[in-house]
Amino acid sequence: MKRRNTPTKEAVLSVITKSGQAMSQDAIEGEISIDINRATIYRVLNRFCEDGVLHKVIAEDSKQYFALCDGCDETHQKHQHFHFKCTVCETLECLPNEVNYSIPSGYHVEHVNCVLTGVCKKCS
Amino acid sequence: MKRRNTPTKEAVLSVITKSGQAMSQDAIEGEISIDINRATIYRVLNRFCEDGVLHKVIAEDSKQYFALCDGCDETHQKHQHFHFKCTVCETLECLPNEVNYSIPSGYHVEHVNCVLTGVCKKCS
DNA sequence: GTTTAAAAGCGACTATGTCGCATTACTAGG
DNA sequence: CCTAGTAATGCGACATAGTCGCTTTTAAAC
Ligand SMILES: [Mn+2]
Ligand SMILES: [Mn+2]
Ligand SMILES: [Zn+2]
Ligand SMILES: [Zn+2]
Numbered sequence: 001m002k003r004r005n006t007p008t009k010e011a012v013l014s015v016i017t018k019s020g021q022a023m024s025q026d027a028i029e030g031e032i033s034i035d036i037n038r039a040t041i042y043r044v045l046n047r048f049c050e051d052g053v054l055h056k057v058i059a060e061d062s063k064q065y066f067a068l069c070d071g072c073d074e075t076h077q078k079h080q081h082f083h084f085k086c087t088v089c090e091t092l093e094c095l096p097n098e099v100n101y102s103i104p105s106g107y108h109v110e111h112v113n114c115v116l117t118g119v120c121k122k123c124s
Numbered sequence: 125m126k127r128r129n130t131p132t133k134e135a136v137l138s139v140i141t142k143s144g145q146a147m148s149q150d151a152i153e154g155e156i157s158i159d160i161n162r163a164t165i166y167r168v169l170n171r172f173c174e175d176g177v178l179h180k181v182i183a184e185d186s187k188q189y190f191a192l193c194d195g196c197d198e199t200h201q202k203h204q205h206f207h208f209k210c211t212v213c214e215t216l217e218c219l220p221n222e223v224n225y226s227i228p229s230g231y232h233v234e235h236v237n238c239v240l241t242g243v244c245k246k247c248s
Numbered sequence: 249g250t251t252t253a254a255a256a257g258c259g260a261c262t263a264t265g266t267c268g269c270a271t272t273a274c275t276a277g278g
Numbered sequence: 279c280c281t282a283g284t285a286a287t288g289c290g291a292c293a294t295a296g297t298c299g300c301t302t303t304t305a306a307a308c
């Protein structure tokens with residue numbers, strides 16, 4: 001199961017990196033120069049998530065958005081920060097603000113998905 | 125646009141109330157005694173959301189879950205509490221714990237969607 | 249260069265949710 | 279109680295997101 005370097009992987013990662021935001025599959029396909037199959041894009045994205053390169057966020061539009069992991073090793077950080085989805089420019093970004101939650105005892109949290117929706121700084 | 129009372133509305137609300145949890149369309153359809161069209165169930169649910177009877181949560185499975193609003197009038201409370209989705213029993217419940225977020229200035233938040241995923245108290 | 253297995257392409261498929269339109273059935277007014 | 283008006287339902291079609299199996303291609307190890 002060793003990863004290989006492919007033009008597809010590089011292209012996908014480059015588009016996300018340049019955007020500076022979280023991106024959905026269709027946004028990536030739209031921005032990318034070469035033609036990549038939809039299923040392939042999803043497979044590339046999911047592999048990046050497995051490898052701790054990207055993390056996945058579910059927004060209120062029920063779509064998956066993929067964002068760069070910023071200095072988090074898989075085992076420790078769980079991407080417990082807020083995300084912001086702007087209804088005007090449609091972008092989704094990672095916020096620096098951490099999610100601090102407390103839950104009743106007996107519950108075991110494995111993933112956190114917190115998305116705030118509204119109007120972003122630029123669009124205000 | 126005045127609402128009417130129909131058997132469908134009552135049946136849907138009754139199923140959700142009895143369950144004590146947030147429910148998806150397919151779960152509702154499965155639990156309900158009478159036969160109701162899928163599109164109709166969604167329309168009923170969305171009307172309840174407009175009327176402040178239910179609120180909608182997007183879980184990590186990208187599905188919509190609908191939960192009873194507990195003493196919140198539409199204008200004030202924004203359902204800013206955490207939700208918990210159990211990966212074992214597949215249920216999604218509203219937690220009493222409030223979401224306290226701080227975001228960079230310039231951002232205007234309209235909706236909050238926070239879901240914790242893991243194993244619930246019962247399934248632990 | 250050969251080998252081999254990971255990755256890509258393609259098509260089909262599932263699932264969720266929405267929409268338009270014809271039909272049904274609440275409910276208010278008489 | 280009847281009737282008219284319109285909200286709500288059923289049905290079918292549709293859109294979109296995401297996945298899967300299978301074949302072909304290709305990275306990279308030897
Ligand atoms: Mn993030
Ligand atoms: Mn809730
Ligand atoms: Zn914006
Ligand atoms: Zn459970």
